[in-house]
Amino acid sequence: MSDMFTLYGAPVSLYTGKARAYLTYKNIPFREVFSSVKVYKTIIEPKTGVRFIPVVETPEGEFIQDTVQIIDDLEKRFVKSSIYPALPKQQLVSEIFQLWGDEWLVIPAMHYRWNKDNFPFIYEEFGKVAAPNMPAFVRGFLGKKLASRFNGFVPILGITEKTIPAIEDWFENHVLSELNKHFSTHNYLLGGRPCAGDFGLFGPLYAHLYRDPAPGAIIREKAPYVVKWIERLRNAPKNVGNWVENDKIPETLMPLLTRIFKEFWPVLMQSVEKVQEWIVDNPTVDKIPRSIGFHDFSIGGITDKRAIMPFHQWKLQRVIDLYDGFDADEKAKVDTFLQTSFALQVGSLHMPKRLQRINNKLVVA
Template sequence: MYILYGSEVSLYTGKIRAYLKYKQLPFTEVLSTVSVYKKIIRPKTGVTFIPVVKTPTGEYLQDTARIIDYFEAQTRENTQSNIQPIADSNHLSVVPTTSAQHLVSELFALWGDEWLVIPAMHYRWNKDNFPFIYEEFGQVVTPKAPKFIKAYFGKKLAKKFQGFVPLLGITEKSIPYIEDWYENTVLHYLNEHFATHKYLLGDKPCTGDFGLLGPLYAHLYRDPVPEQLMDKIAPNVAAWVKRMNNPNTAQQANTSASNDTDTPASTPAFLENDEIPATLLPLLKDMFTQQWPVLKNTSEALTDWREKNASSENTLRFIPRTIGQHSFKIGRGETGYIGEQRFISSFHQYKLQRVLDVFNSIEQPRPELTKLLEEVGGLEYMRLDVKDRVAIERNRLVFE
């Protein structure tokens, strides 16, 4: 039995919880209270980030991308050895085996994990989601206390997280542009896509779906104000959120539909012929217009930071999570963009490398993939040369 340490209010816990459900892996969830942080999470992982998954063999896995890597590797090994783990088989893999779909899946995973955090944090902390949020955070501090006690202590803890909002570039100046972009680009095009597709790349979720689910569930669907917004202007996205959180129900619906038409139920699969739906192209263009210049600059800033700290690199074994500030822009082509400052997250380079490694693993990209990347403005970015690569050591960032 696996143990998931996390919280309903946590963006990344929502992502990995849905993944464990989809993979049909037996797990119990333990709320990451202050006591759990002190006694388990910090001692076992060396960091204070959730979610954490404890395996039956006593391993403690941290960071959702690497947690998914761990289970996907098990799927591949078991398939090659003709061993089926509990309720799992190759058809439950969330990693596409074809080049374009694999790359697009990772692009959406990166976008969801790191860029959609902007609207997620804005709509949580700058809208009237209280006292719901205070009670949710109060669960972490005093899980057994009455509601008013939870709200009291939850407010104190919530204020700490609320303080991160300006660091993401969410300011009075940028907020109108963030809302315009989220409502008229993110929700608009995802709603169009999910009107004709159950998931990003077909009838089963890929890694990118789980990346999107983190912000689109924990913050932008569970919190009262953004939930009402999503239900109103993007009902297909809301339906997708429910499918992602209830994979067994979605699968049963497929089976029932097949029985109604007297046709055998087919195994959910990604689209054939490495197809990338045209409905995803506007979102891919948006990624390379707004997020990828920030990723490129992050890599350059990390190189500069290393050069400036070369004399103390042995002392500074681990790279700080933030290394200064840089500029970014957000908005829409139709209504314009706004420039703002945000902190430089060194961890973003690790996530950038994952995407570039997928592209570089393709021995000879098909002309269709090259054409797709050119169309969405991504080919030049896929050829980025990262000078100072990073790696994860004891759940912390280091230079390779």
């Protein structure tokens, strides 16, 4: 049996970018198979039951879907150069950045892709999925039809005429600016080696915001150290150092963490609250829908509506489970850090109705 893994994905895919960078960094032997419509129909859907990429096939023929699941499973197999820090504050911060990258940086990733001048590049990219072997003009035509489905997600994420100026200001003058300052003195989020949080950020920052022409020009102009970080993670860094000593969190991450807890954390809390209510109100329904109504959110002081995503609870459960696994001394250190820096308590979150993924579908545990 070959020891080769297979990554089913696409260059245009946010989460494929994350999975590819992880596999490359860990030096896991893999081949990449482009997820054309044919591959979706003959492999991805039959083997996973869903239409999402990336998917990783193991040498034993197991198919793993969702990047968090992929990384969790492969970290157990490939323990060398772990991307999970050993100490509690860094563990928690790494997971929070992974969650933020996966679920919140999707906002600028989708806005800059679909509301900026990235065409015909994006139509050609999606055309490769629909008809990889057809002439360019056919790929462009089919890609435009396929792309319209993804474009439809934009308002669901809260990207509206009202919020767009705040999203652009937040991304260009806060996210990029603060990350650029941080990466000017640290190779990765927590020092000299990548953590899970780096890969969470890499997905949106590389696959959408760096590869797409319009936001790519902005990143290259405004954030040269972010560009260097992207290229480091893309190219399997050889000289990897250590995380910052003594479980310290770099001061350069504090402005980003402050806004994460101010803007993203309330969305997570509200999502959990609404999911808990939904489960009580729908006791006979096992499978959870992808969204369950809308709620208010704020970005840059602007408030609007966005869809409530139950998947956010499943992702947040990992952070809470991590915290719950700490011993009393570790919890005390984490609590002091969060309370003094952000007036935040992670341990007080009430989540009696848990979610789990069975056959790649979200269900009530």
